[in-house]
Amino acid sequence: xxxxxYRYGMFLILFLLTAVLVAVSLYVGSVRVPxxxxxxxxxxxxxxxVYKDIVMEIRFPRALAAAMLGGSLALxxxxxxxxxxxxxxxxxxxxISSGAKLAVALVLVLSLKKALQPGFAGMIGAAFLGAxxxxxxxxxxxxxxxxxxxxxxxxxxxxxxxxxxxxFLVTFAEDEQIVNLHNWSMGSFSGLGWEHVAVIxxxxxxxxxxxxxxxxxxxxxELGELYAQNLGLNIRKFRFWLVVLSSLLSACVTAFAGPVxxxxxxxxxxxxxxxxxxxxxxxxxACFLGGAVFCLLCDLLARTLLAPAELSISTVTAMFGAxxxxxxxxxxxxKF
Amino acid sequence: MGEEFYxxxxxxxxxxHGVPLVENIEIGLKKGQILTxxxxxxxxKTTILQSIIRQLEPLKGAVFLDGKxxxxxxxxxxxxxxxxVFTERIRPEMMSCRQVVETGRYPYTGRxxxxxxxxxxxxxxxxxxxxxxxxxxxxxxxxxxxQRQRVMLARALSQEPELIVLxxxxxxxxxxxxxxxxxxxxxxxxxxxxxxxxxxHELDLAERISDRIACIRGDRIDRTGTPEEIFTPxxxxxxxxxxxxxxxxRTGTAExxxxxxxxxxxVIGGNGTGTPVYRRLQRQGIPFTTGxxxxxxxxxxxxxxxxxxxVGERAFCRVRxxxxxxxxxxxxxxxxxxxTLKAETGGDFYPELLELIEYARANCVFH
Numbered sequence: 001x002x003x004x005x006y007r008y009g010m011f012l013i014l015f016l017l018t019a020v021l022v023a024v025s026l027y028v029g030s031v032r033v034p035x036x037x038x039x040x041x042x043x044x045x046x047x048x049x050v051y052k053d054i055v056m057e058i059r060f061p062r063a064l065a066a067a068m069l070g071g072s073l074a075l076x077x078x079x080x081x082x083x084x085x086x087x088x089x090x091x092x093x094x095x096i097s098s099g100a101k102l103a104v105a106l107v108l109v110l111s112l113k114k115a116l117q118p119g120f121a122g123m124i125g126a127a128f129l130g131a132x133x134x135x136x137x138x139x140x141x142x143x144x145x146x147x148x149x150x151x152x153x154x155x156x157x158x159x160x161x162x163x164x165x166x167x168f169l170v171t172f173a174e175d176e177q178i179v180n181l182h183n184w185s186m187g188s189f190s191g192l193g194w195e196h197v198a199v200i201x202x203x204x205x206x207x208x209x210x211x212x213x214x215x216x217x218x219x220x221x222e223l224g225e226l227y228a229q230n231l232g233l234n235i236r237k238f239r240f241w242l243v244v245l246s247s248l249l250s251a252c253v254t255a256f257a258g259p260v261x262x263x264x265x266x267x268x269x270x271x272x273x274x275x276x277x278x279x280x281x282x283x284x285x286a287c288f289l290g291g292a293v294f295c296l297l298c299d300l301l302a303r304t305l306l307a308p309a310e311l312s313i314s315t316v317t318a319m320f321g322a323x324x325x326x327x328x329x330x331x332x333x334x335k336f
Numbered sequence: 337m338g339e340e341f342y343x344x345x346x347x348x349x350x351x352x353h354g355v356p357l358v359e360n361i362e363i364g365l366k367k368g369q370i371l372t373x374x375x376x377x378x379x380x381k382t383t384i385l386q387s388i389i390r391q392l393e394p395l396k397g398a399v400f401l402d403g404k405x406x407x408x409x410x411x412x413x414x415x416x417x418x419x420x421v422f423t424e425r426i427r428p429e430m431m432s433c434r435q436v437v438e439t440g441r442y443p444y445t446g447r448x449x450x451x452x453x454x455x456x457x458x459x460x461x462x463x464x465x466x467x468x469x470x471x472x473x474x475x476x477x478x479x480x481x482x483q484r485q486r487v488m489l490a491r492a493l494s495q496e497p498e499l500i501v502l503x504x505x506x507x508x509x510x511x512x513x514x515x516x517x518x519x520x521x522x523x524x525x526x527x528x529x530x531x532x533x534x535x536x537h538e539l540d541l542a543e544r545i546s547d548r549i550a551c552i553r554g555d556r557i558d559r560t561g562t563p564e565e566i567f568t569p570x571x572x573x574x575x576x577x578x579x580x581x582x583x584x585x586r587t588g589t590a591e592x593x594x595x596x597x598x599x600x601x602x603v604i605g606g607n608g609t610g611t612p613v614y615r616r617l618q619r620q621g622i623p624f625t626t627g628x629x630x631x632x633x634x635x636x637x638x639x640x641x642x643x644x645x646x647v648g649e650r651a652f653c654r655v656r657x658x659x660x661x662x663x664x665x666x667x668x669x670x671x672x673x674x675x676t677l678k679a680e681t682g683g684d685f686y687p688e689l690l691e692l693i694e695y696a697r698a699n700c701v702f703h
Binding site for chain 1: 386389390391411412414415416418419420422424426427428429430431435436439440442443445447448449495
């Protein structure tokens with residue numbers, strides 16, 4: 001009870017961090033925009049045309065998209081960890097992002113050939129299908145292998161297969177769009193505008209609500225299937241929704257930003273440490289915020305470290321995320 | 337099985353993937369009773385327990401709770417009536433013992449699982465009942481196996497069940513906690529009318545705690561009944577197919593196999609002084625004979641299972657001369673006689689035993 005204030009404090013800090021990082025994202029970049037310009041842009045809707053384009057049309061939507069997609073990844077990872085009772089499960093490591101990537105690449109290449117522009121719904125739909133296929137495969141594997149670590153290995157293998165096929169597609173796709181496709185298949189938040197932000201919000205917000213409504217069943221499921229079922233949980237239905245929501249969340253990310261590594265593992269883990277509890281009702285919103293902070297920070301670094309060139313987002317997230325995984329392994333002394 | 341039972345099964349067959357493991361199960365218990373399943377490893381105790389909590393679909397037949405078939409009871413209602421403690425090890429992350437116990441309130445809370453004052457009270461009382469209140473705030477992963485098992489019982493109790501199903505709940509407990517654990521179950525069944533179905537490996541404990549026992553053997557329930565009806569001489573050996581050693585139903589003790597070969601030692605024992613010597617000789621691989629023991633002597637059960645031959649006498653009867661003759665004969669064949677009785681001091685000692693001791697002193701290597 002005494003750490004209730006502490007937990008509220010943590011939520012406040014995560015909120016503030018998100019806001020601060022969005023603000024910093026507006027300011028920092030390869031083009032130097034004076035601070036007073038940004039303030040006047042935000043407050044008075046005025047300002048110089050070029051600055052306005054850079055800040056309001058490029059940096060602002062990109063930051064918001066990074067925040068929402070980061071939150072989605074963290075949440076997706078959290079759900080997968082709950083599903084497999086495995087702390088290093090995540091959409092990237094289990095090959096689910098790569099499955100989505102492959103499906104999206106396929107749709108893009110096919111539609112480029114026919115000079116069509118696939119809509120957002122098509123992109124997300126394809127990503128969702130790809131994610132579900134990978135997920136289905138991982139679930140099948142989980143029935144064959146009984147070791148957590150082996151499950152992760154088979155997920156990584158699925159990821160490699162999907163990436164290889166995607167590379168193949170990208171290499172053989174003709175067109176000037178290849179460059180674009182190539183960037184996307186490496187993972188990047190660049191080029192996301194307001195129309196993307198709107199669509200992302202429309203997908204992610206309901207999904208977030210759905211996950212939040214599942215916080216009670218998730219807490220029962222933590223005890224294992226037998227106890228969860230004895231508590232009255234409908235396991236089949238619960239698992240179905242868990243798979244659908246986590247696939248949808250990671251599919252949305254992949255459709256817009258390509259595969260982004262490690263956020264799904266690192267963010268929930270860091271947030272759990274920070275909160276000092278694993279109660280789903282607190283973890284779910286905190287994970288979302290934590291993922292947002294994590295991705296905003298990584299995107300800032302991706303944009304600025306080698307400016308004006310950009311690093312792929314996965315390069316940066318891996319730099320922070322992979323050590324987090326190693327830390328979890330060491331802490332658990334390899335017990336899986 | 338009729339209506340007088342609170343919980344019973346009717347021609348129940350259980351198993352996995354349509355393959356029956358145990359068939360035609362008819363067990364039942366009244367409110368406030370304790371029913372124990374015993375039987376060899378792999379006999380299907382856990383499978384039966386999983387089927388009566390609807391974790392597994394029965395292959396045939398049905399389970400009835402309070403006159404209603406289990407399949408007709410909603411998941412939520414069932415959760416408020418039956419709770420479980422299974423051997424499946426749970427690994428909840430960053431949960432205190434209290435939080436684990438709180439999960440038992442799941443069937444009673446709303447959409448977000450927020451606990452009411454009443455929920456908190458039930459959780460507190462459940463923890464007090466099994467004496468885990470003092471570790472309430474400790475991390476569940478950090479406590480000992482014994483404590484963990486008690487926390488799981490508190491969790492099951494906080495579900496406020498009418499029937500509690502436990503799969504080998506005492507397996508990882510030391511003797512103190514085994515007794516404590518079972519006495520809590522006994523108290524709850526007597527005082528609160530809680531019905532209990534459990535499986536046990538410890539036959540001595542099963543005999544003591546159970547109102548009814550069901551023995552699983554092969555593909556069927558071999559016997560059901562009160563402990564008196566179950567533990568008849570020789571039955572446990574038969575039920576478990578014991579080939580090495582034996583089990584004494586009257587005292588609830590097990591002994592390792594007796595040593596084969598020509599007896600080398602004769603033990604004059606009695607009143608419990610012989611048993612440790614019998615066991616030592618068994619460990620050292622020395623075949624022995626012993627006597628004279630009345631059938632109601634404390635040493636008799638162990639002697640019967642361990643000695644090559646026991647010179648026995650019927651309970652409360654005078655020693656017959658043939659017994660003395662036989663004992664002397666056996667002593668002669670041995671290289672050594674061990675006497676564990678302190679006979680010299682007592683004046684009212686059975687003269688036949690004194691005679692044996694004198695004989696041994698005169699004719700054998702005597703200790």
